[in-house]
Amino acid sequence: MREFPYRTAMVTGASSGIGEGFARRLAAAGVDVVLVARRGDRLGELAAELESGHGVRAEVLAADLTDEEQLATVEKRLTDPAHPVELLVNNAGSSGSGAFAELPAERELHTAVLNAVVPLRLTRACLPGMIARGAGGVVNVSSLVAVLPKPRSATYAASKAFLSSLGESLAMEVERHGVHVTTVHTGLTRSGFHQAAGVPTDTLPKINWLTPDDVARAGLEAVAAGRPSVVPGLAYRVRLPLLRAMPRSVVRALVRRVHQA
Template structure:
């Protein structure tokens, strides 16, 4: 990230206790941005908040919450609507999903994926957009996935929620054009985070240069929302691949998704 002042002075990051969320928190803290960190793991979250306060002398609040729970999501939304503590950048990074044949997966976990990846994002985004539009300044950064660009056997619900998130974000970007509010969606490819390891989804055949670092994704995403870029695809291989997807026949997309994820 460049040395010039970052355009947002305060940010709320969901899923801040690991992976891309933690990388974003550290990069924003290094720029002097005050933070509200949201995640389920309270101890990890509070340790990160203390680390960033000590390292950068900024205000960092830890707000433990499970966004698969509507009441806890409402509590985070209430923090976003606090007129005395406005948040200039909302980062919807929290996300999860099980893997396996959909018919064999626990329905409660699949519904929780929809709640976390989509419903919580809708609620939190709606909480800030009216105020941001009135102020003529603000940003919403949504972390989607290239998984949502293809049919993805073994990841049916997760991929579908990411497809929703991408279209939702791009539509909001159009609606808020000229308002001073930037809405950006970032679509990472394979990234070294807990998600792929915990779900056994790290294809051994993928070349090393296809794997992205969490810091790399975070830096590209934060730069994009600051610049008002609507869609960000980190990594040269993924940029090239996504440029071809719009002209790829649907049967070939299905075959590619089957090749990538079917087990």
């Protein structure tokens, strides 16, 4: 990656998987990081490792972003004029697996809030300061399912569609201010996400899996270059425009075939 334009970054969901991949990439580039996740012990271990290995400052902010009071604390950190955050990585997310009508409503609301409402609020918190400074960046970690129907993960797909649309619109709004918003459309990634969501990995394709570092590298290179979106992995970059060009009836038929296989 060329010289990175941001000196400080906040990463949500930083305790593992893709978020940890972003934190490691940023620290290796000499960027001070604010690490946000629920698991404070894991964040502390990661922060110590990043500080000793790269000489950066790694701040730990343990928070459940679906809790109103804790989310407000993270918003306040983003608006601290004495310690500005120049890059926000909205990575924290969750999903459930199962028929929508049978899943607990509270779990589905949690997914919708964490995947859609939380990035909206954190982005809204940091953008005014970035615009005033004439520089800044936001990376939203979305998914290829944002353009697909996703039976048995309906709320997850819908929330990622919201996130992708929000990111594309905001990128157009703020580019004239020197602020870049980049949406990362990820494919299957070996991050532990599917296991946490209760999705049996043996039902998923065995090829074209990405690593957290693949996703982080693509996202950081894209936001540094001012690109509004990026798809990590050649195989997925080929598929996304094809999916968008297909009639929806064809897309539904393909998805139905996969879920019936």
